[in-house]
Amino acid sequence: MRDPETIEYGMGMSLREARTLLDCARRDVERGLSPSHAKMEKRTAAAEALTFGGWAESYFRHNYRHEMAEIASLTLSATR
Incomplete structure (x- = not known):
């Protein structure tokens, strides 16, 4: 051993x-x-770092808020 x-x-x-x-x-x-x-x-x-879970966690940590804000503004502009 x-x-x-x-x-x-x-x-x-x-x-x-x-x-x-x-x-x-x-x-x-x-x-x-x-x-x-x-x-x-x-x-x-x-x-x-190479696993999908690691990638997804990093993605959501860095991009989630920005993209959610962008989607929300697009949704609001589409409903007006």
């Missing part, structure tokens, strides 16, 4: 890139941060 605190970067990178990432991960650990948790949170945020 895999250790939950183990972080994997994959084989699609050069040794130099891997060493740079390792240095960054070590610095994070020294500061008390968990690189594996940060990577997992980043993946989760990206996955949630």
Whole structure:
């Protein structure tokens, strides 16, 4: 079973890139941060951003009031 605190970067990178990432991960650990948790949170945020539910929530949060006001004014002008 895999250790939950183990972080994997994959084989699609050069040794130099891997060493740079390792240095960054070590610095994070020294500061008390968990690189594996940060990577997992980043993946989760990206996955949630791509879901229809995430998109719909964002849409209604940003556009709903503006569009409802526009629809209301169009409805009022049509009834006059």
